[in-house]
Amino acid sequence: MSEPEIPRLLLVEDDPQLLAMLETLLTEEGYRVDTAADGQRGLHLGLSREYDVVVLDRGLPAIEGLDLLTRLRVRGVITPTLILSALGNPADRVAGLDAGAEDYLGKPFDIDELLARLRALRRRHLDTARSLPVPGGRLELDGRRVVREQGAPERLSERECDLLATLAARPGAVFARRQLLTMVFDEAESEAVVDTYVHYLRRKLGRAVIDTVRGRGYQLGRGR
Structure with missing residues (x-):
C-alpha cells in the first residue's frame, strides 16, 4: 500500500518570529512547508510549484499580499488561500475575499482555529476557481473565452x-x-x-x- 501524500503548504509572512513559529506548527501538523518572507519570493514559489494550500500575509515587502494573490489567480493558480493579517476589520476582509482568497483570519489568531480552517480549505473542491464573473457572463480561464x-x-x-x-x-x-x-x-x-x-x-x-x-x-x- 502506498504512503499517503504529504500536503504541501506555501507560507508567505514577513515577520521572522511568526514565520518560524508557523513553520514549526504546520510541519508538526503534517504539512510540507515552503516559506517566503516577501511577496516576490512568494510569487516565484506560487508560480513554479504546486501547493495544496497557501497562507498569506498582506503587508509584505516587494509585492503586497493582495497584489500577489491577484497575480497568482490571473495566471491560473487556483490553490485555496487563507489570508492571515493584522488588517482584520470588515472592509479588509471584504478586500481580501474580493482579491480571490477563500478565507481570511485576523491577527492575533487562535492556533486551533487556523488549523481547522486550513483543513476545511483542503476539503473544499474549488470548481468555480477556474472562472470569474464579468459583465454579461463568465470568463473561463482554461478556454480563454x-x-x-x-x-x-x-x-x-x-x-x-x-x-x-x-x-x-x-x-x-x-x-x-x-x-x-x-x-x-x-x-x-x-x-x-x-x-x-x-x-x-x-x-x-x-x-x-x-x-x-x-x-x-x-x-x-x-x-x-
Whole structure:
C-alpha cells in the first residue's frame, strides 16, 4: 500500500518570529512547508510549484499580499488561500475575499482555529476557481473565452484574457495604466498598449465590460 501524500503548504509572512513559529506548527501538523518572507519570493514559489494550500500575509515587502494573490489567480493558480493579517476589520476582509482568497483570519489568531480552517480549505473542491464573473457572463480561464448569458461564447487572445482576468479578480479595484502594464504586459514599454487592449475587449464584449475611471485608470465594468 502506498504512503499517503504529504500536503504541501506555501507560507508567505514577513515577520521572522511568526514565520518560524508557523513553520514549526504546520510541519508538526503534517504539512510540507515552503516559506517566503516577501511577496516576490512568494510569487516565484506560487508560480513554479504546486501547493495544496497557501497562507498569506498582506503587508509584505516587494509585492503586497493582495497584489500577489491577484497575480497568482490571473495566471491560473487556483490553490485555496487563507489570508492571515493584522488588517482584520470588515472592509479588509471584504478586500481580501474580493482579491480571490477563500478565507481570511485576523491577527492575533487562535492556533486551533487556523488549523481547522486550513483543513476545511483542503476539503473544499474549488470548481468555480477556474472562472470569474464579468459583465454579461463568465470568463473561463482554461478556454480563454467569455461565456455569455446571451449569445455565443467569445474567444479571447492570451493578453486579452490576462487583462480581463486581472480586472475581474478584484472587481472593486481601480488599476492604473502603469500597474496593468506591469502585471499583464511584461515586455511592453508604453502604457498605450493597455488602452489598445481595453479597446479590443470592448469591441468584442461591449463597452460596459470595462469602466474608465477618469484620472485613475480602469476597473471591471459595474453593470454585472
